[in-house]
Amino acid sequence: MKRVAVRAIVLLALLAGAWEAYVDLGGADPLILPAPHAVAHALYIDRALLWRNFLVTAEEIVLGILVAATAAFALAVALHFSRRTLRPAVYPLLVASQTVPIPMVAPLFVLWLGFGILPKLVVIALVSFFSIVVTTLAGLAAVDPELIKLMRTFDASRARIFRHVELPAALPGLFTGAKIAVVVAVIGAVFAEQAGSNAGLGFVFQQAIAQLLTARAYAAVAILSAFAIALFALLSAAERLALPWAYETPGEHPR
């Protein structure tokens, strides 16, 4: 874990160094691309503003992912149980829902749900639930049919097969989907705030760009990136704790 962290930091430093050199050597106008030192400076002097707005966006993202995970899991289970009827009907729509540009529909949610947190949750859930549905459904469908047959010879009801066999087997898929979802949820939050809000890092970003405070805009993005990484790491750690068996490779066998 520590070695991994060191490697990531080294790579990040190298990339930041190259970026710094590019801007300092006149490769791009700092108004369009601020140098890392300028972003760091903005992170420091705007820390109160950024922190206040980060809390708003973080709440939206965390709640949005919880909504997405709940809805996605329920939908995946429903589609799994209705493989013949519901799944073929719903799946294409599910794919189509991901092609809808969020800036197009976000104002609609603001119109319907106002300027509070609700439209943000809807947008975040909309962009992030797809990956969870797909990976959970894959996990449910990957259960060995022989295993289902075996359970039926044990007089297992459909519900008990789900509870004891399919549900645990789908959990790694749920985690994988959630890890993808946290990353896109951040983008969703930015779009949602731009469609209508007066707080949040997406709002700060939009305002800063309009005021040519590019370094502040980049600082907001840097915080969002770090938050996504933190959420991703948190989910990975939770997964290892909750599903240790998914990481087991057959090791030393006693006889």
Next chain:
Amino acid sequence: MVQAPVKEPFDLHGAVGLSVENVTRRFQTRRGVLAALEGMSLHARAGEMVAVVGPSGCGKSTLLELICGLQRPDCGRVDSEPAALMPQRDLLLPWLSALDNASLALRVAGTPRRQARAQAAPWLERFGLGDFRDTRPAHLSGGMRQRVSLLRSLLAGKPVLALDEPFAALDAITRHEMHGWLARVLAAEPRTVVLVTHDVEEAIVLADQVVVMSPRPGRAVAAIDVTLPRPRHATDPSVVELRDRALSALGVER
């Protein structure tokens, strides 16, 4: 060394055993109708072990699924008491401990967890798995996993056990040990057993009756009663003689 089966046929009072009478089972495939079984018959008295041997693809697995009620015959009759399957691959759940895997059949049939575990625990002990009750399958050997799998099917409590090549994936020593475990289990918990195997020797050493099947579409070409006293050894002249009979019924030139 474990002496292979010491059990004689059990007297299961009042149990009817199982009978497969002139059964035909066909499947619709893309290339047309495929007959897996054509006029297959098999009879087992209660408490008896019938071994079914035959070439690959002769419908042995279909036969077991018919006996377990997972499929219905197109023609003919299958009369069997409720049967539990034991698959070739152990199919243990990777997230459950050995004890929870062994008690799974009870759990999925509605037994509360505590009660199911209490019922399975002494069996793990008896199966030499007492020290591994909390171990997940990834850390068990192939023979141990197969023992847990056998326990799971046994604890389903069905009068009939349908074993689908349960020892085929094991090495020779482990397989021999498993023969011993199976014999001991059946001595304590009598069952009517249908054992599908491709190992003729195993069939004769273990079973009370060996049914030889033809290539697809499968039907019984010979039913050899094995009345030799136990324990039997693969090298006994009478075992060798029966093995040769079974092999020639299979069409293997000696």
